[in-house]
Every structure is written in C-alpha cells, then in structure tokens.
Amino acid sequence: MISVVILGSGNVATHLTRAFLKANAIDVVQVYSRNLKNIDYLKKRTSITDDLENLKDADVYIISITDDAIDEFSKRFDVEGKIVVHTSGSVSMNALKGNYDKGVFYPLQTFTKDTKVKFKKIPICIESSTKKGLILLEKLASSISKSVFTIDSKQREKLHLSAVFVNNFANHLYQIGNEICEQNNVPFEVLYPLIKETAKKVTRLSPKEIQTGPAKRNDVKVMEKQLSQLSDHQKEIYKLLSASILKTHK
Amino acid sequence: MISVVILGSGNVATHLTRAFLKANAIDVVQVYSRNLKNIDYLKKRTSITDDLENLKDADVYIISITDDAIDEFSKRFDVEGKIVVHTSGSVSMNALKGNYDKGVFYPLQTFTKDTKVKFKKIPICIESSTKKGLILLEKLASSISKSVFTIDSKQREKLHLSAVFVNNFANHLYQIGNEICEQNNVPFEVLYPLIKETAKKVTRLSPKEIQTGPAKRNDVKVMEKQLSQLSDHQKEIYKLLSASILKTHK
Structure with a gap:
C-alpha cells in the first residue's frame, strides 16, 4: 500500500485524486487546498486541509499546482525522508526546494475538469532523484496507468x-x-x-x-x-x- | 437495386468498389481501368474492362480518377439519360462534360490503399444537376454510409x-x-x-x-x-x- 497526500485542486489534481481513490493499492490519506471549498466534496472519502502545518504522514506528496508557484510552494513544508513530486510537464525536477527526495509525476494528457478521463491509457512520465524514489513512483504510476515512462527533466x-x-x-x-x-x-x-x-x-x-x-x-x-x-x-x-x-x- | 459502373482503380475507387460489392442494395455491374491488371483481382466478382466502348448499362457511372483527368475523361463516353458522378473533393460538378445527368459522390476521408476502411462512418458529400439524380445518389450513399450530406460545388x-x-x-x-x-x-x-x-x-x-x-x-x-x-x-x-x-x- 502506498500512501499519498495530494496538494492542489486544479484539473490535474482533481483527476489524479479521483484515480488514486479508485486504485486498490493506493491510500489517499489527505488532500490539501488553499481554499477548502474546492475540496469539500472529498471530505467523506479522505482527510482535507488548508493548513500545510497539519500535513499527514505519507510515502509520496504530490504537488499539483500552477507551474510558476511550484518553486516557492515546495519550500513550505517539511517532510524529510519522504518523496515530493510535482506533476508539471515544463518544470524541472530541481524546482523542488526542500529537504526530501524529489521526483516528477507527469501525466501527459489534456485535462478538462468536467470530462471523465481513463487513466489506464494515459502515459505517466516519472523521474526521481533517488533509485528508491523511482521504484516507488513506478509502482504508484502503474496503479493507475498501463503506460509508464521514465523520462528525465531534459527529455x-x-x-x-x-x-x-x-x-x-x-x-x-x-x-x-x-x-x-x-x-x-x-x-x-x-x-x-x-x-x-x-x-x-x-x-x-x-x-x-x-x-x-x-x-x-x-x-x-x-x-x-x-x-x-x-x-x-x-x-x-x-x-x-x-x-x-x-x-x-x- | 441500383446498378453502378466504377471507372478507376486508385485508392478511392478501390475502397468504393469493395464497399459497393458488400452492399446488398447495390449491383456493381462493371469496373473499368486503363490498366486491366489493376482490377484483375475483381474478375470473379464483376465484369472488368479497359475499353470505354464496351461499358455496360447502369444507373450510375462513378468516375474515380485523378482530379486533372476528370474533364477530358468525362467526354469520352456516351451514357445519355444516366447519371455520371466524380468522387473528387476539389473539382466542380461542371467539370463533367457529356450528355448525361451530372453529380458528385465525394467520400470525405483520407484513404490508404492497404488500410481497411469502415464506410459506415465516412461522410459522403453528394450533389446532382437533377432532382432525380440527387435522390438516386442519396440512396446510393446511404447504402454504404450513415453520414450523407448534400453539399454543392462551392461548399x-x-x-x-x-x-x-x-x-x-x-x-x-x-x-x-x-x-x-x-x-x-x-x-x-x-x-x-x-x-x-x-x-x-x-x-x-x-x-x-x-x-x-x-x-x-x-x-x-x-x-x-x-x-x-x-x-x-x-x-x-x-x-x-x-x-x-x-x-x-x-
């Protein structure tokens, strides 16, 4: 069982949350949003929060927010020993600034909030700063998609x-x-x-x-x-x- | 039963011939090609010819050859009282020069010779110089496709x-x-x-x-x-x- 905390409530975050909640091998322990209203609909299925000081313990923290905000946001929480990933196609892994393992978890598809998405067929591009992280992300990606690629930031x-x-x-x-x-x-x-x-x-x-x-x-x-x-x-x-x-x- | 003669052996002609041979309401009475070898594979299923003087009697004659050749080619046979159509997207109906009813029968799709095509979903754009012709083409198109549009040459x-x-x-x-x-x-x-x-x-x-x-x-x-x-x-x-x-x- 891999436990995840999802940070964000945009298109990608919403679709990922939905997919992980369905996946048997994944435990969504918490979803964070600046604005609690955006994730209120999830409160019966997982813990929700708007406070970075109250993040639960998890194996993977998934930052799924606008590209420009990733850098700053990534400094704001302390989860040493865990892996933190972002979900952006155009931001380098090194934009993540904090004392933790780093990674990228990028589902390559065009998302519309109200359109259902079959994750099984969506390629997920993963990358990690550690071998352990890569193995974990590989498992995480495979739990929702049949199409997982290891792709570095340059690629x-x-x-x-x-x-x-x-x-x-x-x-x-x-x-x-x-x-x-x-x-x-x-x-x-x-x-x-x-x-x-x-x-x-x-x-x-x-x-x-x-x-x-x-x-x-x-x-x-x-x-x-x-x-x-x-x-x-x-x-x-x-x-x-x-x-x-x-x-x-x- | 609508009887047709198909003139040509290119991509579109080949796919159309295949579709009409399968359609119950259509009788492919003959296929013409300049080069008999191109249509030799059809000889067990219909009459084949390379001689425009020996065209059989049919309701509709379908010219499916390169755009530039349509004008000249259309003058070369005499089927008064019948309807002659071409299958081109970019050639006007008036390029057909002969003493017969005129029409267009344009399947709007990209055809590759060796790739199978499901005609049922391919839009067929029809046009005719006479009301009688249009009704006939409508029936002809509906026999192979669910998607038939009446579109004039300008459109x-x-x-x-x-x-x-x-x-x-x-x-x-x-x-x-x-x-x-x-x-x-x-x-x-x-x-x-x-x-x-x-x-x-x-x-x-x-x-x-x-x-x-x-x-x-x-x-x-x-x-x-x-x-x-x-x-x-x-x-x-x-x-x-x-x-x-x-x-x-x-």
Missing part, C-alpha cells in the same frame, strides 16, 4: 515542446478549419471523421510517410486557387506550412 | 480547403513533433494518446473553446524558452502559430 522539456505542436498548434488549425466552414455555411462536423482518422493514422505510420495534399505534391495550381479563398491571416499560415511541407518532402 | 471547395488545415497541415505538425522527439531521444509514442484526445475533443467542444498552451495564456517566458530550443525552420512555424493563437484569443 520532458522536449516532450512538452513537441506537445505544443501536436496539441496546441494542431487544435489551432482545427479552429481555422472550423472558421472556414462557418464563413461558408458548411457543417464542420463533416470533417470530424477525417480529423480523428488523421490523428489515429500517425499511431500506425510515421507522419512523414502519410503526408498528403497539394503542398506535398507541389501542386501550384491548387495552392494558388486555395490561397485566393483565404483571409490574409489564414493565407500566411497556409503559405508557411505549405513551404515547410514542400521543404520536408523535396 | 465542397471550402470543405476541401478546410481539410487542408485539419488534415494535411495538422499531420505536418505531427511530423515536426516527431522530429523534435527523435532529435532528443524521446519516444514519440508517449504523445499518441494526447494526439488522439485532441482530435476527439473537437467533436464535442469547439476548437476555440478548448485551446490551451503558452500562446493562449500569452506566457512570454515559456514561449521564449521554447523558441530557443527550436531549429530556425521550426521557430518560424512556432512564432506564426503562436501569434495567430494570441490574436484569436485576445
């Missing part, structure tokens, strides 16, 4: 950078696609299966292999025709991405 | 344009994400669930609503740090898409 930084392209930027392209549909009274939903299939395909074949479209073919006629239908703002993106595809595939 | 052009963003360009971003992972010895597969979830999310919520990331938050510190880790080529794309997200959400 995690790159993973997070890559995620900006495949998640944030890809979503922005969906938004431009949606915009084009709305401007022309075409139902965007017609494109849902294409969007999903494109995303599924890269899990079987490399994205370079499956690239298609006018830029890949260097079909200047089609590209010029399409450019003429776009707003200036859309045009810039179309041009740059087409040039980049062409460059990649020439 | 289809915009849909195709939108698809360039959500499919071709999104895939290119996956490729850059993959590149960043490879350059830094991080397994790209860690990102598969994120890629799939991002694509699935836009089918429930609008892409504008679910935008996240440093650009959306205007987190200059993170953006500068990330930019410093990219190649010049990646940098340009990062800058332009970040600026575009910021502009959209400010």
